[in-house]
Amino acid sequence: MASLIACPHCGPRPKEEFTIRGDAGITRPTPDAGEDAWYAYVYLRDNPRGRHKEHWHHTSGCRRWLVVERDTMTHAIYAVSDASAPGETA
Amino acid sequence: MVDFTLPHRPALADAKSGSFGAPATGNRIMLAALPEGHVLQVLGSKGSAGLEDLIRQIGGGNPNAVRAYSPGQWFVVGDAALSPADISGKAALLSGKASIADQSHGRVRIGISGTAVETVLAKGTAVDLHRAKFPVGHTAMTLIGHISALVTRTGENGFEILVLRGFAESLWDELIQMSLEFGVDATVNH
Ligand SMILES: [Zn+2]
Numbered sequence: 615m616a617s618l619i620a621c622p623h624c625g626p627r628p629k630e631e632f633t634i635r636g637d638a639g640i641t642r643p644t645p646d647a648g649e650d651a652w653y654a655y656v657y658l659r660d661n662p663r664g665r666h667k668e669h670w671h672h673t674s675g676c677r678r679w680l681v682v683e684r685d686t687m688t689h690a691i692y693a694v695s696d697a698s699a700p701g702e703t704a
Numbered sequence: 705m706v707d708f709t710l711p712h713r714p715a716l717a718d719a720k721s722g723s724f725g726a727p728a729t730g731n732r733i734m735l736a737a738l739p740e741g742h743v744l745q746v747l748g749s750k751g752s753a754g755l756e757d758l759i760r761q762i763g764g765g766n767p768n769a770v771r772a773y774s775p776g777q778w779f780v781v782g783d784a785a786l787s788p789a790d791i792s793g794k795a796a797l798l799s800g801k802a803s804i805a806d807q808s809h810g811r812v813r814i815g816i817s818g819t820a821v822e823t824v825l826a827k828g829t830a831v832d833l834h835r836a837k838f839p840v841g842h843t844a845m846t847l848i849g850h851i852s853a854l855v856t857r858t859g860e861n862g863f864e865i866l867v868l869r870g871f872a873e874s875l876w877d878e879l880i881q882m883s884l885e886f887g888v889d890a891t892v893n894h
């Protein structure tokens with residue numbers, strides 16, 4: 615597990631300050647997308663080896679949702695950004 | 705109509721006070737329960753930016769009164785107790801660009817100072833507290849051990865810690881523990 619996450623708002627912080635939600639690459643289906651699409655959205659996840667984008671919440675810091683791109687094998691962190699679209703940050 | 709009164713009791717009224725740890729006088733730590741005046745959380749409305757000057761007005765221009773801890777979110781603190789009228793007066797200054805949530809009852813300030821203060825706090829948080837990275841006026845929301853705390857540098861050798869009221873005494877005891885190697889004088893008079 616990566617141990618230092620460079621929060622774009624707070625600077626480098628230990629992983630203990632964060633809560634991990636999971637894959638940042640999946641998109642919510644439309645309400646009428648059907649049972650298979652919803653089943654996949656709610657339950658099915660890849661278990662990638664290598665680069666992976668995840669949603670991390672800086673729970674004990676700025677409390678912003680972030681997108682952390684990391685390597686699940688080497689623990690390297692490639693990029694950390696705010697999860698909101700540019701300009702959306704209040 | 706008020707059926708009964710709710711007397712205000714400072715969160716650290718019964719916390720332990722006095723001198724603890726090493727008897728040396730060189731770089732003792734001073735721990736102080738600060739006045740429970742006001743703690744206002746200011747939240748910027750969606751899409752608002754460049755509110756810093758406005759938020760400084762809410763702090764009345766007092767140095768270190770405004771503590772930015774997240775995009776569009778600040779704590780404004782001070783020693784004076786504010787009436788609901790005082791607070792709505794401040795809210796009016798924001799003219800809808802941000803709102804104020806009064807947290808005066810819920811969060812407590814602790815002052816910690818001494819030449820070794822960075823070494824003491826570094827036992828509890830991973831935030832880089834060096835003066836070059838954490839100058840006077842800088843604030844960070846972080847964990848001290850397992851307790852969530854807002855840390856602000858208020859002087860060359862001094863910090864203030866804003867903590868949830870229910871965790872204040874626990875954090876107080878931990879700060880004394882963390883300071884023992886230097887010796888610590890803890891004061892809770894209100
Ligand atoms: Zn953060």
